[in-house]
Amino acid sequence: MSHDGVGPRAVTRSVAFLTAGVLAVPALAGCGSADPAGRPLAGQDIARADRARIADGGTLRWAVDSVPATLNTFQADADATTSRIAGAVLPSLYRMDGRGRPVRNADYLESAEVVETEPKQVVLYKLNQQAVWSDGREIGAADFAAQWRALSGKDTAYWTARNAGYDRIEKIERGKGNLEVRVTFSRPYADWRSLFTPLYPKDVMAAPDAFNDGARKKLKVTAGPFTVKKVDGKKDEVTLTRNVRWWGEPAKLSTIVLRSVPRDKRITALSAGTVDLAEIDPSAARRITVAALQRGTATPLAGPGAHRSAADALRSWAVANGSDEEAADEEISARAKLRRKTAKYARQQRALGGFEVRKSLEPAYTQLALNGAEGPLADERVRRAVARALDREAIAEAVLAPLGLPARPVGSHLALSGQAAYADNSGALGEQDTKEARALLADAGWVPGGPVEEKKDEEEQAAGAEGEEDSGNGAEDASDGGDDGTYIVGEDDESDEDEGDQGDEGDGGDDKAPRDSGTGTRNLQQGGAPGAYAPKGTAAPARAETAPVAKDGKALTLRFVLPSGPGSDTLRTVAGRISAMLERIGIRTEITKVDDESYFKDHIASGAYDLALYSWPATAFPATDARPVYAKPVPGADGSLNVEQNYTRVGTDQVDQLFDQAIATLDDSERRALIRKADSRIWAAAGSIPLYQRPQLTAAREDLANAGAFGFRTPVYEDMGFLKKSAQGPSGSPGRD
Incomplete structure (x- = not known):
C-alpha cells in the first residue's frame, strides 16, 4: 500500500467519535432483489490473443518499481514485485477473475469445499494429480501444514507480517491420499479461500531460519510456469525462466526480466528499447498516444521549442547575429542546446511509435484520509462537514475523464464496483451539500467570520486607533x-x-x-x-460565504500533507480541488509537500497530518483484509495507541463487531450483508472518504499479447508472449478480440 501504488494481498489492509444514533443508516441495497455489486467500471486491456497466434520463445522486459528485498510475500518488507514474482513461480490456489472475485485455479486444485460445519468447519482440498514442485516432489499436505505452523502466530521465531486466518486453523491432515488435504478450523472462517495463496514449499516454511532468511533472495524450489533464475541487485533486475517441470500450458515466453526503472525514467527506457512493458503516468501516456498519431511524420508537433512563435524565433536569430557579442554567444549556446533537446525528443517519439497505451482501472481506490485522533477533526461534525463539502463526482471526472476512463466516484470502502461485497453506501453520510456542511461546522462552534486572535504591537494598535x-x-x-x-x-x-x-x-x-x-x-x-x-x-x-470559520479566536486551518516525488501530479491536482471546495465552507488548508520516502513513515503512520491522500487495494476478502484498516485503535501494554493500519484513528465498536460477525459467517449472502452494513458505519464515521478508482495505464509493445492493464484479473504468465509475424496487423499491432 502506498500513495502511488498498492501492495500485495499478502500485506494486510490494516478515537471513535461517532455518536450512536446521530446518523441514520439507509436500508442496505443488498437486501433487495437487484444486485448492488454492479459490474466493473472498466475491463482489462491486455491485447488478448489465442495461444496459437503467439510465437514460442522471446524475452519480456518488464519495468517494476523495485527489486524486492525479499521473495517471501509473508514478510513485512515484501512489495508489489514480490507478489508479481510469486504469481509466476508459486502455486495460487485461487485467482481473481475479471470482477475481482476468487475462482479456483484448476492447475493446482481439482476441487475445494467446506465438507463439515459441525462441530467444526472442515475444508477438503483435492489437488491436481500432476501438480509437483520443481524438484519433482508432489505438492501435498506437508506443504500446507508447514505454512500453517509458520503463519499461525504461535511461534514468534518466525518473522511474519500477518497470521489472519491461519490463526483459526486447528489441524491439517492428509485425506484419503497425499493429494487430499483436510483443514480443520477451531473457529469458523469465511475467507478460507484466501489461505495458501501463494503456497510455499515446506523447505521454506518448516524452520524459522529458512523462513526468515532462506527465501529472501532465492527460491530453490518453485511450482509455477516460471522459476527464479537470478536476483541481481547490481543490475536491479530479477530473471525468471521457464519451469521445465510445469505441467500446465507451457509458457510462451522463455524469459521474463523484471527490471527496476523509476517512474520518471520509463519514457527514456521505452524509447531506448530496454523495456517492453511498463506502468506509466498520464503525461507519459499522452506522449505515447501522440507518437502513435504522428507515426511516419518527420517532425513531432510537440516537445522542446514547440511553443515558440515565429516572433520568438526571429528575435532569437536577431540576438544570435547581433552586435552584442556576449548576448550573441549566450543565444547561440541556447539555440544549440534547444536543437539537441529537439532532436532527442524526435528520436524518442519515433521509437515510442512502436508502443501503445493499454488502460483500465486498478483494483484500488484513492481516498481522502481525515486524522481523527486530535485537533478539529477529532470532532465528528467537522469530519462530516469536510466530507459533505466534497464534490466527489467532480474529482473523479478531473482525474479519469481526460484518460478516457469511466469517471464514477467509489461508493464503498471495502469493495469496488463488480466485486461481490460492493454496494454504494455513501448515502450513510449524505451527498455533497455546501449548506449542510456549513451547518455542521456551526453546530461544532466554528462560526463564519468569527473573531480571530491576532498579535499586534502597540504601534500597530495605535495606528489603528488613529485611522x-x-x-x-x-x-x-x-x-x-x-x-x-x-x-x-x-x-x-x-x-x-x-x-x-x-x-x-x-x-x-x-x-x-x-x-x-x-x-x-x-x-x-x-x-x-x-x-x-x-x-x-x-x-x-x-x-460572507467564503470567510474563514473560527472558534475560540482561532481560524479552522487543516494540515494537508502530500508526497512531492515523480508521479504525484495527480494527487496534487486533487488536493488543489479539495482545498478549493473546503475554502467555500470557510476551511483553510496548509499544503505541505514531503519526500516520498518519509510520506508514510513520518506523516501518515505517525499521525502528523490532518488531511492526506493515499490508496488502498480492494481485495476479494474484505472481512479479513479490511478489518485492520478500520478497527478501533486500542491502547497497547506500554500505553501507546495500537492503530494497526487505521491511520485515520477513527473506529467504532460496532464496525469491529460487524467484521467479527462477517468473518465467522459461512453463508455468502449473509456475509455480504454484514460487510455492507459495516461499510455504512464506516461512511457515517467519516474517517476516510473514497474518491475514485485509480487509473491503470500501461505502455506495451504493439506486438506483445496478453499483457498490459490487467484490471481485476490475475495475470496469466504462461499466455504472455509476442505475436507471430503472420498474426500481426498491417501496422505490426496485434489483432484485437
Whole structure:
C-alpha cells in the first residue's frame, strides 16, 4: 500500500467519535432483489490473443518499481514485485477473475469445499494429480501444514507480517491420499479461500531460519510456469525462466526480466528499447498516444521549442547575429542546446511509435484520509462537514475523464464496483451539500467570520486607533481597500461570490448597489444601502460565504500533507480541488509537500497530518483484509495507541463487531450483508472518504499479447508472449478480440 501504488494481498489492509444514533443508516441495497455489486467500471486491456497466434520463445522486459528485498510475500518488507514474482513461480490456489472475485485455479486444485460445519468447519482440498514442485516432489499436505505452523502466530521465531486466518486453523491432515488435504478450523472462517495463496514449499516454511532468511533472495524450489533464475541487485533486475517441470500450458515466453526503472525514467527506457512493458503516468501516456498519431511524420508537433512563435524565433536569430557579442554567444549556446533537446525528443517519439497505451482501472481506490485522533477533526461534525463539502463526482471526472476512463466516484470502502461485497453506501453520510456542511461546522462552534486572535504591537494598535479617528465616510474606506469593522445587517455580499465562489448556493439576495471598480468592494455611501449598521466588532454574518470559520479566536486551518516525488501530479491536482471546495465552507488548508520516502513513515503512520491522500487495494476478502484498516485503535501494554493500519484513528465498536460477525459467517449472502452494513458505519464515521478508482495505464509493445492493464484479473504468465509475424496487423499491432 502506498500513495502511488498498492501492495500485495499478502500485506494486510490494516478515537471513535461517532455518536450512536446521530446518523441514520439507509436500508442496505443488498437486501433487495437487484444486485448492488454492479459490474466493473472498466475491463482489462491486455491485447488478448489465442495461444496459437503467439510465437514460442522471446524475452519480456518488464519495468517494476523495485527489486524486492525479499521473495517471501509473508514478510513485512515484501512489495508489489514480490507478489508479481510469486504469481509466476508459486502455486495460487485461487485467482481473481475479471470482477475481482476468487475462482479456483484448476492447475493446482481439482476441487475445494467446506465438507463439515459441525462441530467444526472442515475444508477438503483435492489437488491436481500432476501438480509437483520443481524438484519433482508432489505438492501435498506437508506443504500446507508447514505454512500453517509458520503463519499461525504461535511461534514468534518466525518473522511474519500477518497470521489472519491461519490463526483459526486447528489441524491439517492428509485425506484419503497425499493429494487430499483436510483443514480443520477451531473457529469458523469465511475467507478460507484466501489461505495458501501463494503456497510455499515446506523447505521454506518448516524452520524459522529458512523462513526468515532462506527465501529472501532465492527460491530453490518453485511450482509455477516460471522459476527464479537470478536476483541481481547490481543490475536491479530479477530473471525468471521457464519451469521445465510445469505441467500446465507451457509458457510462451522463455524469459521474463523484471527490471527496476523509476517512474520518471520509463519514457527514456521505452524509447531506448530496454523495456517492453511498463506502468506509466498520464503525461507519459499522452506522449505515447501522440507518437502513435504522428507515426511516419518527420517532425513531432510537440516537445522542446514547440511553443515558440515565429516572433520568438526571429528575435532569437536577431540576438544570435547581433552586435552584442556576449548576448550573441549566450543565444547561440541556447539555440544549440534547444536543437539537441529537439532532436532527442524526435528520436524518442519515433521509437515510442512502436508502443501503445493499454488502460483500465486498478483494483484500488484513492481516498481522502481525515486524522481523527486530535485537533478539529477529532470532532465528528467537522469530519462530516469536510466530507459533505466534497464534490466527489467532480474529482473523479478531473482525474479519469481526460484518460478516457469511466469517471464514477467509489461508493464503498471495502469493495469496488463488480466485486461481490460492493454496494454504494455513501448515502450513510449524505451527498455533497455546501449548506449542510456549513451547518455542521456551526453546530461544532466554528462560526463564519468569527473573531480571530491576532498579535499586534502597540504601534500597530495605535495606528489603528488613529485611522479610526481620521476615517471619513464608508465610501472612502472602501475605495482605499480598508475595513472599518462595520457590516450591514440583513444584506447579501455578492462580492466574495464574484471573486471565486460562483456556483455555490447563495442566499438568494438581489444586490443592486454600485461597486467600486478598483476593488470590487461595496460602495457604502450614506443612505445608499438598505439595512441597519451594526457596531464595530460585530462578527460577520454567514453571508460572507467564503470567510474563514473560527472558534475560540482561532481560524479552522487543516494540515494537508502530500508526497512531492515523480508521479504525484495527480494527487496534487486533487488536493488543489479539495482545498478549493473546503475554502467555500470557510476551511483553510496548509499544503505541505514531503519526500516520498518519509510520506508514510513520518506523516501518515505517525499521525502528523490532518488531511492526506493515499490508496488502498480492494481485495476479494474484505472481512479479513479490511478489518485492520478500520478497527478501533486500542491502547497497547506500554500505553501507546495500537492503530494497526487505521491511520485515520477513527473506529467504532460496532464496525469491529460487524467484521467479527462477517468473518465467522459461512453463508455468502449473509456475509455480504454484514460487510455492507459495516461499510455504512464506516461512511457515517467519516474517517476516510473514497474518491475514485485509480487509473491503470500501461505502455506495451504493439506486438506483445496478453499483457498490459490487467484490471481485476490475475495475470496469466504462461499466455504472455509476442505475436507471430503472420498474426500481426498491417501496422505490426496485434489483432484485437
